[in-house]
Amino acid sequence: MFRKPPSNIKSYSPLRSSDRRRFKDEILKKFPLLESSINNLIESSTDATDSKSESPFNIIVPENTQLAKFNSNLGVHGVIYTTKEKHPLWFKKDKDKNEILVPSVYMLWKFPDMLPKIPTFDMVISKLTGGANLMIPGIAFPSEGLPEVNEGELVSVVVRGSNIPMAVGTMNISTKLLEPGSTRKGIAVNVIHIFGDCLWSMGDQSSPPELSDAKTFQENIETESSESKVADINEEIDEDVEVENLENEFETKLTVSEVDKLLQDSFYQALIEKLTPATPLPMSTSQFYSAYLLPCRPIGTENEVDVKKSSYKKVAKFLSAMEKKGVIKMKGDSTLIHVNWNHESLAGFRPHKTIKKATSSTALNEGHPIIEIKQVFKPKGPIVDFFKAQGENVESDTVYEPEQIKSIVLNYLKSHNLSDKQNPKFVIPDEPIREILANKSGVRVPDKWIRNDLVKEIQSKMEDHHYVILPGHDPELRKGLPKNIQISESTRTGNKVVTTIRGLESYGMNPNDLTEPLQKLCASSVSVNPTLQSSPKKPLMEIMVQGPQIKLVKKYLMDTKGFPEKYIETTNVKKKGKR
Structure with a gap:
């Protein structure tokens, strides 16, 4: 909203004392979390009552507060509240003829707990400064889950691990619908105002407190903004490509040993909570991995914990290592036949909150069972050879989730450098991919593809299957699409x-x-x-x-x-x- 300076600013006029009081009451009513922050500040400050100017209530609406009407470059009308020195404090913007009161980042830095926080990755903030909104794949899901926020409500955007707000905006979707590992796409937060934009520039241009790389970030704002300016201003960038790039870029760089440890923890949790001694064996290793182990990964690690990113590289090699430990017994590389339920690793294991628990927490908290339906796809034809060439152990009953298919295809595109040199938004299929895309009708295969469209096309060439997991039952693999x-x-x-x-x-x-x-x-x-x-x-x-x-x-x-x-x-x- 403030990518460009506010225009048509009318003359500033001071708030009268009565208007200040009413405005303060309006702020406290609309931001209930702010009052508790102020009370905590009063209790912790021995000088809070010594100076009227230092009172926390005077911080939110100082004496000599001024207001002025303005228009944004997007044609949004609003009112800005500043100090006498034109330091921005608050502003109101019209949205469908309804005013929204929004704090500036300067105010958020003084009271960081004023709004619910949506964490993202550190490299995302500079992209948001260019005018982009926060996409769903750009959310860094915390282990405790996201705060409960409805669509249209204000939130602050923070860097993962930090308490300092870097931007403020409105939720484009309820957080109840956002889950770690979800394939949902689109905008998560409509960013209104961010550190480094033109509203921030109207103030003293100070950096966020306790942000060690604030100076470096500030120096790189102009460069990063220019990179995303064309895509965001003209809105011509393909959303699927933007989401796809975010998914790849926002992955946290865990070490191989950390991935190994989390993979083993997920394995133990899968045995204890999902497989259980009552489950009949034998079972194919591919079924165990996709239907038992993957849902038991710790919440927030679904994009990071994968056997391919571990030192094992393959499911068979990982399970073979667990067999050497004495936890399980295998028949060949493809069948799990026995679990040693008395093994010390299982006895001393401490369970964690899993992806499955996070996605079904509402139903579980209410004491009700939950039925899970998960769509998967089975390779056929040239896709089998293509997957095997990428190191996949494809058996007759091997199925893949959409995220796994996407990862395999995108890794292949990246490793074989198939991006279009003139327009990186597209990729140019090579012979193995063109063989998959070929159809019996002889229709010509396009020379260029958007990445996500290519992934979807390859997925459409696979057989539809789905898992049904009923309460108290083992996952059942069924052919075809789920029945309604x-x-x-x-x-x-x-x-x-x-x-x-x-x-x-x-x-x-x-x-x-x-x-x-x-x-x-x-x-x-x-x-x-x-x-x-x-x-x-x-x-x-x-x-x-x-x-x-x-x-x-x-x-x-x-x-x-x-x-x-x-x-x-x-x-x-x-x-x-x-x-």
């Missing part, structure tokens, strides 16, 4: 509305077990009948609830049964009445 649970409303004879639920059996739910809970929830009669497609050998049932009950039934399946919303299909097929 269907909830539909229809109008029957006499204009009676009926809600029908189908597809429950696919996910271990007996329709007869749901009749009583739904009857109480909907306060309506409930019946169970065979579907039209049902056969005597494999009967499929449907639940029929009287009345328009889509919202209640959907909420019940999600909150009580832990079924993912993504795979609930709702339709409304009411008949049109005569007018």
Whole structure:
């Protein structure tokens, strides 16, 4: 918003005492965390009452505070509040005709806990200074998880490991929908104001406190800004490419030994929490790795902990090392046949919070089970040879998650230097990739591809599979795309509305077990009948609830049964009445 200096600034006028008091009350009301910070500052400062000018309340709205109207280069109207020396303190901006009160970074440095914090990586901040927003892959998920913030609410952006806000903006998406390792793309935070922009330049241009490389950062602002200026001002950069580049650039550089340690911890946690002594063996190593070990990685490490980044390089070699320790027994390189549950490594292991726990924490905290559905893809045709050439151990039952496919393809593109020299936004496929992309119809394969489009195209050439993990059961690999649970409303004879639920059996739910809970929830009669497609050998049932009950039934399946919303299909097929 302040990539360029505010324009059309009207003459500054001082706030009257009564306006100062009202403005202070407005600030404390809109930023409830600020008052506790002020109280802590008062308690810790022995001089807080000695000087009126040093009172924390005078810091947020000093005497001689001035205000002026302005326009931003984006055409946003607002009001800026400054000291007598024109040092920016606060500003208000219009958003859909509603004013938003925003603190300057100078104010945030005095009260860093005023807003919820969204951490990012240190190299991202200079890119944000050029006007870019914080993308979802640029979030550095902390081990304790993100603060709970709704879409549109103000947040500060900090460098991971630091408490000092570097930018302020509004959430573009609720943090409840953001999970470590998610493939979700797009903007996470709409950045409004950041250290180094033109609003900061209106002040004393001081650096953030306790930031050791602030000077270096400040010196590089102009250079970094120019690199992203064209892409961000014209908004012509492809979002998939931007996200993809962020995913690669923001990876934390763990040492190989650190990756080895985290991989072993994930292995032990997978045995204790997911495999358990009750799980029947043998099991393929690829299934154990993708469905058991990967979900048990520590939260926040999903982009860093991978067998390829370890000293083992391959799953078979890693499991062979665990076999030498005496923890497991293998048959060849592809089958897990036994676990030594009395091994000292398992007895002394301290569990950690995992990716799976983080993504299902809401349902678990409410005491409900959760059903997991995970899409995976099986290599076929030339993709098998392509993956094997990259060091993959592809067996008949080997499947890959989208993140794994993306990593393999992008690593190949990078190692073979396939970027278009004239426009790095594109890549030029070589012969092995063109063989994958070739189709029977003989349609010409494009010479240039956007990276993400290329990954998606290769993924589309693989067979669709999915894991279904029911509470208390082992992961089950199924062929094809996941089936939806269907909830539909229809109008029957006499204009009676009926809600029908189908597809429950696919996910271990007996329709007869749901009749009583739904009857109480909907306060309506409930019946169970065979579907039209049902056969005597494999009967499929449907639940029929009287009345328009889509919202209640959907909420019940999600909150009580832990079924993912993504795979609930709702339709409304009411008949049109005569007018």
